[in-house]
Structure formats: structure tokens, C-alpha cells
Amino acid sequence: MTERIAPVEGGVLAAVLTPLNEDLTPDHQTYIEHCHWLLDEGCDGLAVLGTTSEANSFSVDERLGLLDALVKGGIPGPLLIPGTGCCAIPDTVALTDKALEIGAAGVLMLPPFYYKPVSDDGLFAAYSEVIQRVANPKLKIYLYHIPQNSGVPITFGLIEKLLKAYPDTIVGIKDSAGDFSNMRKMIDSFPDFRVLSGSDAFLLDVLRAGGAGAITACNNVTAALSARVYAEWQKDDDDEDGADSYQKSLGKVREIISSFPLVSALRELTAQRTDKDSWRTPRPPLERLSTREAKQLTEKLAAAKFSVKASA
DSSP states (O other): OOOOOOOOOOOEEEOOOBBBBSSSOOOOHHHHHHHHHHHHHSSSEOOOOTTTTGGGGOOOOHHHHHHHHHHTTTTOOGGGOOBOOOOSHHHHHHHHHHHTTTTTEEEOOOOOSSSOOHHHHHHHHHHHHHHHHOOOOTTOOEEOHHHHHSSSSOOHHHHHHHHHHHHTEEEEEEEOOOOOHHHHHHHHSSSSSSSSSSGGHHHHHHHHEEEEEEESTHHHHHHHHHHHHHHHHHHHSSSOOOHHHHHHHHHHHHHHHHHHHHHHHHHOOOOHHHHHHHOOOOTSSSSSOHHHHHHHHHHHHHHHHTTTTTTT
């Protein structure tokens, strides 16, 4: 009998890359292996089928298959927060139902992002329709604020309205806009609302402000370093130098990686760690790093004394 695992509510989570076969279909076995490695590296949970996962380049059936594969591969459902937000309400419902079926801790839900501008009332109606169609008291939704990609921001007015209508369902947010002042305001404005940074740069700041942690792309390669930041922050003492030191290192690594096309850079580094070239291939329209870019990335990380092979 599998031991029951408490649902993840925060800490260090990776926005998980999706490996591909030669025909660009998801590689389930490599995906499972990567997720196990991330948990072994210190991730408290895994955010799958999000931006870093290239979820919007996959069909609903492909995404459903990936969720089934993870659980069959021994990844505990309570450690998963899958992305389920789509433009079409029935697609969002189907993915959310599957997430609940596998016992996921919650879902990360983009707003419908094709039509713009749209009002808070329109977005509220979309989220409400999904919640009513899913009709499951176990549903926990983390809103996904990434306006630079979606073009549709999650405003404070929308959060307030959703919390008032669905206080047991709307539990948190991933803020990937890169503005710490916005995260700090959310933490201060909405008690018990779990604010997770989408950037490694703000992990320690968010924790100290009372936030829940971070869901980040770079944790595909920096999970162990992020876990050290979190562990030092959790220590019950007055010495914060350890947390600050690890956060400084984490921020530097993130700065280097994000100076390249992010998903492609993380794929390159994962290929280097695993010696598996297939990791380098994203789904179009994303592209591999060039040989020159890959060399520059490796050299810059080496100069920062960071190696993906360190904990391989």
C-alpha cells in the first residue's frame, strides 16, 4: 500500500520540462525519470504542464496522457500541481478533472488568453464556469499571472471577487510577472492566500514576506540550490547569512540562464546532465540553442562555479 503523502502547498517546486521523442511526441519514460530526479534533488512538488513544459504546444489528449504516465510511473499525485488553463472551457474542465482523478494537490490555471482586452467580470465568469462544471469540493486552484505571455493579467479586483465567491477553492497564485512589489501586495492584501513567485530571484524575499515559495523553470537544474535556500530560511535561529548566501548564488545562476532563451537553455543543460541529446529538442516554434549559445551558456555557468553535473 502506498504511503499517503500530504498535498504540497508551497516550498520549492519545479516548472517541469517535457522531453520529446524523435517524432516530437512526449517521451513518457524520460519524463518520469526527470520528475523522480527533481524530487530527489529537493523539490517539494512539481508544476507540470505549464509554460516551461510547453503545455500550450500539446493537445489535450497528450497532456492527459502525461498526467496518467506520471502517476503510473510512481510520482505521487499529491506532489503535483498541473497546469490546466486553456482558452476553451471544456478543455480546462477535462484537464482539471484528470488532475483531481490522479489526486493532484491543486491545479495551476491560466485565464482564457486569446481574446483581449477582457474585463474582470468576463474572467470571473470563465473561472466560475470551470468551477461549477468540475463540481468537486476537492478542487484547489492556483491562479496563474504571467501577463507577458498571456496578455491577460490577474488583477487584485479579480482575486478579491474569486476569493469571496469561492474561498475554499481559490487557494493561491503563481506570479510570474517579475514584480516583487506586486507579490508583496498580494501577500499583505489576502491572508492565507498562497503567493508563489515564478522567479528564483524572489524566492527568499517572498518567503520572508510571508509567501508560500516559488514555482520556477530554473529548478529543472537548480532544485538542490533552491532547496538549500528554503532549508536555511526554515532554520529556527537568527543567523540568516546562510539563506542570503545561497539566494545570491541562485540569483546569479538564474541571471545567466535567463539571458538565453529560457526553455531552450534548460533543455541544453538537462541534456548535458543526462548525456541525452533528445532533451535539446523543443516543439516548434521553439528552437534548440545554437552550438555557440550552448558553449557560451556552459562557460558562463562554469565561471559562476555552477555545474549541472554536480548532483547528476
